[in-house]
Amino acid sequence: MTWTRRHILGLADFTTAEYDIVLQTAASFSDVLLRPMKKVPALQGRVVTNLFFESSTRTRSSFELAAKRLSADVMNFAAATSSITKGETILDTAKTYLAMDTDLMVVRHQHSGVPQVIAAEMDRLGVQVGVLNAGDGQHEHPSQGLLDLFTICEVLDASKPRSELLAGKKIAIVGDILHSRVARSNIWSLTACGAEVHLAAPPTLLPREFADFCEADPNRKLFMHWQLEPAIAAADFVMTLRLQKERMSQHLLPSLREYHQAFGINRDRLQLCKPDVKVMHPGPTNRGVEITSDVMDDPAMSLVSKQVHNGIAIRMALLYLMGNLKN
């Protein structure tokens, strides 16, 4: 099978064949990253533009380094210093960078759906530009979902990461599911690959919608919990999510302390999981809130650094696949 997607906007409709192509491609770039000379000429002379309407240093750095390691030229647009404030529309900004010969656009926006709108406009214009969603509102963050999947696969069989490794694994996702595009992307990828996914969150942060999404597809195994314990019991992997502190002032949570007492991941609680359980977090972390420092810093348990590391290989893989599409 070959890659056919011009845009990567979300994982909701990804097939396992597509996950496997991404995982294989990322694995080969992962090998490149072990060499002293970590660059390949795959996208030489091509332009990758980071259109970041919502600012994010770490995600932008990761895409920028991935693009440079493929030898692409990178343009960075950050809304903070942009002409958006001069009244230009988002599509006009995108078309300006299109006119500057952008080959691939990496789009991040605080509102759901913006990357889709830009991708649709590129298609309407008949140009062969690929759009990659780098996080849109509360919708999806597919490159994060894919790097999490890759990281899990590497734990299960580092020699050959593939989707079928997830069959029957129990994976808990804990925290502010409601506002998390990371959770959404992970729910799609993990359930599609056959994992049993358990969500744990306070009722105010756990929307019913997810169960509805999965009901349509009886192959997807998704479970919801208002307590942590049943979600993580005998789990193979526990993913914690970043808690936005503004949730307090929105009256969605009583206090950080109570949240930590009920849903914080610590060493004691992890005793409920499989003995070799691994803990994941998309970063940046609030230490002592969603996760304790001793867990986060324990290389036997924590995959946090591996996730960041794998982000480069996954983003190289995605840019490479999008950039080498046969038309």
Add this chain to the structure above:
Amino acid sequence: MTWTRRHILGLADFTTAEYDIVLQTAASFSDVLLRPMKKVPALQGRVVTNLFFESSTRTRSSFELAAKRLSADVMNFAAATSSITKGETILDTAKTYLAMDTDLMVVRHQHSGVPQVIAAEMDRLGVQVGVLNAGDGQHEHPSQGLLDLFTICEVLDASKPRSELLAGKKIAIVGDILHSRVARSNIWSLTACGAEVHLAAPPTLLPREFADFCEADPNRKLFMHWQLEPAIAAADFVMTLRLQKERMSQHLLPSLREYHQAFGINRDRLQLCKPDVKVMHPGPTNRGVEITSDVMDDPAMSLVSKQVHNGIAIRMALLYLMGNLKN
């Protein structure tokens, strides 16, 4: 003829021979940009510094990409995060970047004349650094003027862009002429190449000075109008200018709506022009104010994307010519 200008500060004294060198050089880089591999080694190992005292994402991106496509290294200075706020003078900032081996400086400043002052200082110091004005106050924006000229020439004869193509063409420039450095650079280039230039603006935004400038040179054909219709009647090209919304609070305009009614470019009004009239805008646009969306998005009429696209080739040409001066 060969290129002899170390600095490009404005178009007021450009000769048609110089316009033709720029147009030819840009045309050859335009061909490079059609290749899959869009880079040339022309400025390898050289340093281009963007000294942007006034911030501008799109112009900076265009110069940065142009420099990278010539294989130069690029340094970006943005006043927002600069030591200017620490009391350093503009010349000291320029000399700091000079001391870091800058070969070419691209200077943007909110005040007219700053690039000239920096260029004079470089000459006084006896260094062979070229200064390119990327927009200074209400004075000039020569690379914009040149990319507009290149874009017009491409419409008239894509196979060989040259200044003589403009002879006898009618070009209207509509909007806030008073505050526009883009208008000033275009007035110089278009009248020098033999076009008949018609300015249209409300009296508060149309200074008499332009007529005075051109009276000194009887070969320049410049006309001024307080109404839109006579300016665009039988025009070959209509350039609209960005309207700064702060003009309202300065009592120079009654309202955006009245401005649009009197000077906004729409499909109906364009019926007054030549049948194959083309519309231009330096961006970013206020859709529905200076131009309607249906005109701007009509590829048969609008040159807006081509202008942005040609900006790369023109800036490559200018950096190349300045960087390859024989001393």
Add this chain to the structure above:
Amino acid sequence: MTWTRRHILGLADFTTAEYDIVLQTAASFSDVLLRPMKKVPALQGRVVTNLFFESSTRTRSSFELAAKRLSADVMNFAAATSSITKGETILDTAKTYLAMDTDLMVVRHQHSGVPQVIAAEMDRLGVQVGVLNAGDGQHEHPSQGLLDLFTICEVLDASKPRSELLAGKKIAIVGDILHSRVARSNIWSLTACGAEVHLAAPPTLLPREFADFCEADPNRKLFMHWQLEPAIAAADFVMTLRLQKERMSQHLLPSLREYHQAFGINRDRLQLCKPDVKVMHPGPTNRGVEITSDVMDDPAMSLVSKQVHNGIAIRMALLYLMGNLKN
């Protein structure tokens, strides 16, 4: 002797052998910078990350250009737009960039000791990442101290810069010693190389601690003055320091004018020095406060531009030495 330091955090414990390696390496890169093609492939495929928690355009530009001239890829982290504001710790930020394959970290922070803490964490993790202090609080700024040393050596014997050239030279450091990490790094390097260093500052800006530091080592010659004249009398070099204007509101100084009258460097006062005295300033300068314009702009006296220029060669040397350590 070969280079053995993984991190460069300060000059307090540098040996003259180490100074000589840095000076020799910088001299060879200085030759590279005279060529039309100023790049070498020494760090190709390696990643240098600028972790700038305190912003500084000029220092960041200097490190960025140095890294690019060694053909490294550069990532820039600026706290202004960072996840630090999202509650992430400094070490987690550093570990994120470590996980993205950073080989060398250049760290700047408003608080003393931060680069040390990051370096210690890298060592604890067992990774071979080098940390270079690009200025930490009022502690040290070693690359500035080294570029100043290199600049002095070049004046004394451009053909072979070496530490022994400083023996017996009188060097005055004038200004706000109390708050200056530049002064601290220079005190260490200059006294270690055998120069006689004279500090001159108002009593509120001249802490006793420096004398204590040097008393422990009888080979270091350091003298303190509350008046300018004895410090600069018969001096070979006069270094002025930037005066932060906020020192007024902290009641450490009566006024800029009085400061200038007592400690400002002008042509008259320099008559007290050796006839061929050279004046230095780390920049950015407050012209007319710590130094007059005619002195600063006199190429026969002022080394200010040479300091900036040598900054590139010194930073190339440091990144090169750290990046080519045998383990």
